[in-house]
Amino acid sequence: MATQPRVVLIGAGIVGCALADELTARGWTDITVLEQGPLFATGGSSSHAPGLVFQTTGCRTMTSFAKYTVEKYTALTMDGKWCFQQLGGLEVATTPERWTDLKRRHGWATSWGVESFLRDPGECTRLHPLLDPDKILGGFHIPSDGLAKPLRAAEAQARRAMERGARFLAHHKVTGIERGGRRVRAVVTEHDTFAADIVVSCVGMWGPRIGRMVDLDIPLVPMAHQYAKTTPLKVLQGVNDDLSEMSKPLLRHQDADLYFREHVDRVGIGAYGHRPMPISADDILDFDVAPTMPSEIAFTPEDFETSWDAAVDLLPVLGDSKVEEGVNGLFSFTPDGNPLLGEHPGLDGFWVAEAVWITHSAGVAKAMAEWLVDGQPGIDLHGCDLNRFEDVQRSPGYVHERSCQSFVEVYDILHPLQPAERPRPLRISPFHERQQELGAVFLEASGWERPHWYEANADLPEVAEIPARNEWASRFWSPIAGAEALVARKRVAMFDMTPLKRLQVSGPEALTFLQTMTTNQLDRKPGSVVYTLLLDEDGGVRSDLTIARLGENRFQVGANGPLDLDWLRRHLPPNGGVHIADITAGTCCIGLWGPAARKLLQPLTREDFSHEAMGYFKAKQAFIGEVPVTAMRLSYVGELGWELYTTADMGRRLWDTLWEAGQQHGVIAAGRSAFTSMRLEKGYRSWGADVTTEHDPFEAGLGFAVRMNKGYFHGRKALEGRSEDTVSRRLTCLTIDDAHQVVMGSEPVFAGGRPVGYVTSAARGYSIGKNIAYAWLPASVAVPGTPVEIEYFGERVQAVVAAEPLFDPEMKRIRS
Numbered sequence: 092m093a094t095q096p097r098v099v100l101i102g103a104g105i106v107g108c109a110l111a112d113e114l115t116a117r118g119w120t121d122i123t124v125l126e127q128g129p130l131f132a133t134g135g136s137s138s139h140a141p142g143l144v145f146q147t148t149g150c151r152t153m154t155s156f157a158k159y160t161v162e163k164y165t166a167l168t169m170d171g172k173w174c175f176q177q178l179g180g181l182e183v184a185t186t187p188e189r190w191t192d193l194k195r196r197h198g199w200a201t202s203w204g205v206e207s208f209l210r211d212p213g214e215c216t217r218l219h220p221l222l223d224p225d226k227i228l229g230g231f232h233i234p235s236d237g238l239a240k241p242l243r244a245a246e247a248q249a250r251r252a253m254e255r256g257a258r259f260l261a262h263h264k265v266t267g268i269e270r271g272g273r274r275v276r277a278v279v280t281e282h283d284t285f286a287a288d289i290v291v292s293c294v295g296m297w298g299p300r301i302g303r304m305v306d307l308d309i310p311l312v313p314m315a316h317q318y319a320k321t322t323p324l325k326v327l328q329g330v331n332d333d334l335s336e337m338s339k340p341l342l343r344h345q346d347a348d349l350y351f352r353e354h355v356d357r358v359g360i361g362a363y364g365h366r367p368m369p370i371s372a373d374d375i376l377d378f379d380v381a382p383t384m385p386s387e388i389a390f391t392p393e394d395f396e397t398s399w400d401a402a403v404d405l406l407p408v409l410g411d412s413k414v415e416e417g418v419n420g421l422f423s424f425t426p427d428g429n430p431l432l433g434e435h436p437g438l439d440g441f442w443v444a445e446a447v448w449i450t451h452s453a454g455v456a457k458a459m460a461e462w463l464v465d466g467q468p469g470i471d472l473h474g475c476d477l478n479r480f481e482d483v484q485r486s487p488g489y490v491h492e493r494s495c496q497s498f499v500e501v502y503d504i505l506h507p508l509q510p511a512e513r514p515r516p517l518r519i520s521p522f523h524e525r526q527q528e529l530g531a532v533f534l535e536a537s538g539w540e541r542p543h544w545y546e547a548n549a550d551l552p553e554v555a556e557i558p559a560r561n562e563w564a565s566r567f568w569s570p571i572a573g574a575e576a577l578v579a580r581k582r583v584a585m586f587d588m589t590p591l592k593r594l595q596v597s598g599p600e601a602l603t604f605l606q607t608m609t610t611n612q613l614d615r616k617p618g619s620v621v622y623t624l625l626l627d628e629d630g631g632v633r634s635d636l637t638i639a640r641l642g643e644n645r646f647q648v649g650a651n652g653p654l655d656l657d658w659l660r661r662h663l664p665p666n667g668g669v670h671i672a673d674i675t676a677g678t679c680c681i682g683l684w685g686p687a688a689r690k691l692l693q694p695l696t697r698e699d700f701s702h703e704a705m706g707y708f709k710a711k712q713a714f715i716g717e718v719p720v721t722a723m724r725l726s727y728v729g730e731l732g733w734e735l736y737t738t739a740d741m742g743r744r745l746w747d748t749l750w751e752a753g754q755q756h757g758v759i760a761a762g763r764s765a766f767t768s769m770r771l772e773k774g775y776r777s778w779g780a781d782v783t784t785e786h787d788p789f790e791a792g793l794g795f796a797v798r799m800n801k802g803y804f805h806g807r808k809a810l811e812g813r814s815e816d817t818v819s820r821r822l823t824c825l826t827i828d829d830a831h832q833v834v835m836g837s838e839p840v841f842a843g844g845r846p847v848g849y850v851t852s853a854a855r856g857y858s859i860g861k862n863i864a865y866a867w868l869p870a871s872v873a874v875p876g877t878p879v880e881i882e883y884f885g886e887r888v889q890a891v892v893a894a895e896p897l898f899d900p901e902m903k904r905i906r907s
Contacts, residue, residue: 100124104136112456123258153451154200163245314368474779529547544572544575607805693725799811824893
């Protein structure tokens with residue numbers, strides 16, 4: 092590819108315009124933007140969006156997108172007119188549950204660096220005088236939230252891009268994408284063909300149409316969302332003008348699934364409380380035949396009746412008005428509510444930036460431009476990556492069901508452990524029926540049913556030792572989980588590890604490939620197991636892997652998910668010397684851990700499982716009873732034991748064999764909740780929660796997995812000169828003495844009275860008798876013994892920095 096690539100952006104909505112601006116600002120000027128409609132009221136979601144920008148969510152990445160959008164659009168004007176007004180956002184609570192949740196949201200804002208305030212009813216009505224103060228308990232106020240003018244912001248960015256050399260072409264409907272081998276070559280429209288080295292689809296609700304042109308599933312569903320405007324209100328006469336449009340903060344009434352803004356002397360009301368109204372991308376009308384615009388369909392007043400009643404109840408002044416006009420406006424929803432960003436897994440040069448709301452548009456464009464120009468974004472995008480979904484999560488039925496659920500849950504109070512209810516069950520391990528017999532309480536992740544605890548363990552005497560916790564942390568939890576953790580430390584437990592991603596890497600160049608891709612030394616004898624890292628070019632941690640060398644040219648890789656498989660496949664040598672297969676579905680795994688694990692296992696096999704014959708981080712093939720297994724002496728709970736892998740058809744027999752033999756040793760089945768507690772007691776990191784691409788190994792406490800002296804590996808150059816002594820921040824262990832206060836993650840951490848970091852993972856440490864939280868903190872604060880505070884639902888919880896690991900620091904148990 093030439094230094095100056097030929098880039099074609101499909102779609103001139105706010106995302107396409109913002110991306111053209113960001114790319115040309117970085118020196119890429121051979122940019123063509125193709126739009127099927129007119130410029131710049133293209134007929135997509137940008138054309139009808141009311142422009143409200145509320146920045147705060149529980150996701151750091153999404154909030155960062157919104158922060159940049161506010162910053163950029165505030166500084167942007169077009170023909171002397173504003174593109175963004177920081178009027179503030181006010182979210183009000185009418186129920187105790189919502190008021191409690193607004194305190195949690197205030198914590199998120201503090202964690203992510205967004206200034207915010209909790210307001211009492213009187214302060215809320217002073218900010219927004221139309222409110223009925225008797226109906227609200229308080230509010231969450233973000234002064235920098237505000238109103239975007241989407242079409243104006245889009246055109247302003249497009250003008251800047253055109254000044255730098257980009258061109259925008261209206262009425263160019265894309266009809267095809269030309270390919271040459273595995274690379275994109277050109278975009279074909281009704282009028283012309285445009286050669287391209289890079290193509291980015293920014294068409295939003297039309298995404299599935301463009302995706303089909305390149306055999307790519309775009310997992311989004313266009314959904315109608317109601318927005319209505321009232322008749323003029325006397326109370327607003329003379330308050331606003333046509334230029335300013337509004338003067339009060341944006342208003343959210345999430346208890347009724349509503350939001351509000353002024354339109355000069357009228358009030359606009361958006362509603363999410365109605366039934367989901369999905370539409371196929373194929374049924375969206377073209378611009379030339381749509382009655383108004385393609386993204387607007389006829390308003391259905393009957394769906395708005397409940398919303399109108401709730402609006403009048405909160406803003407009594409609306410009782411003197413009525414709905415004058417309304418629209419069911421289309422925009423995109425995905426199965427998890429996040430955007431779809433990234434490159435086609437099978438067609439180099441074809442990228443997507445879809446399902447992006449106005450709120451996040453500039454931030455997404457910046458990240459995409461960094462990704463394209465610099466080779467990687469400057470922000471963690473794993474939760475937005477196009478390739479994050481498992482195959483089952485891309486099925487049409489799954490995408491439709493979960494996207495509709497995303498719509499329903501837009502304003503719901505969701506617990507971090509709360510699983511979706513449908514469609515389930517999808518993926519089950521071979522042990523599922525046995526787990527059901529034991530009363531497993533299943534949550535769900537990546538389509539897998541995952542036991543979190545077992546009701547069969549309710550009679551364990553250790554249950555009585557587990558302290559009560561606060562109401563929020565008690566949801567999707569049971570003291571049984573604590574008992575399971577204690578029993579695993581005392582005797583032995585069986586953990587279902589089947590949902591973890593497993594890859595087989597083989598071929599004559601397999602070792603060289605994995606050595607190049609990862610940080611640790613893999614050139615060891617067959618039977619060795621190594622913990623290692625995947626890095627970005629700038630040294631950020633893409634993932635952590637456990638790699639077992641099972642033969643000279645055969646490796647089993649324990650990975651974190653589909654993104655690891657995608658990353659490795661993109662870097663395969665072209666000569667066919669390496670083969671990668673996802674073996675997860677055809678295999679299963681039991682983690683057998685606890686002091687009695689060897690006593691249980693050894694009588695079942697002729698292989699020697701003594702410490703001398705099979706040390707820590709070693710692997711061997713064996714028969715457990717009649718079951719052929721790959722046994723790896725690993726433990727992510729800090730106890731003696733093995734991960735035992737076999738084929739799915741033998742899984743039930745493996746479970747039954749271990750279960751029967753374990754009765755004399757007091758074996759139990761233990762769930763994910765106990766596992767999480769035990770891993771935090773040992774200080775084991777969870778990629779995606781504790782560590783992402785925004786962190787290097789030394790900051791994350793993973794420097795032990797880096798071998799700078801082994802030769803080249805991906806990201807090595809960026810680590811030169813770095814060490815644990817040079818870092819400015821650290822992933823830090825905190826302990827909390829108050830047993831009642833089990834935090835959940837994303838809470839802000841204070842030192843010296845000011846916010847300095849945020850919590851990543853947290854749990855009760857049942858074995859150590861303290862609550863545990865891991866947090867990113869400045870290195871100057873991350874010193875054992877330093878007192879800090881964690882803001883939890885508006886209260887300050889006392890914590891202290893602790894040396895890690897908290898449990899068995901000499902590693903005696905795991906190496907016994």
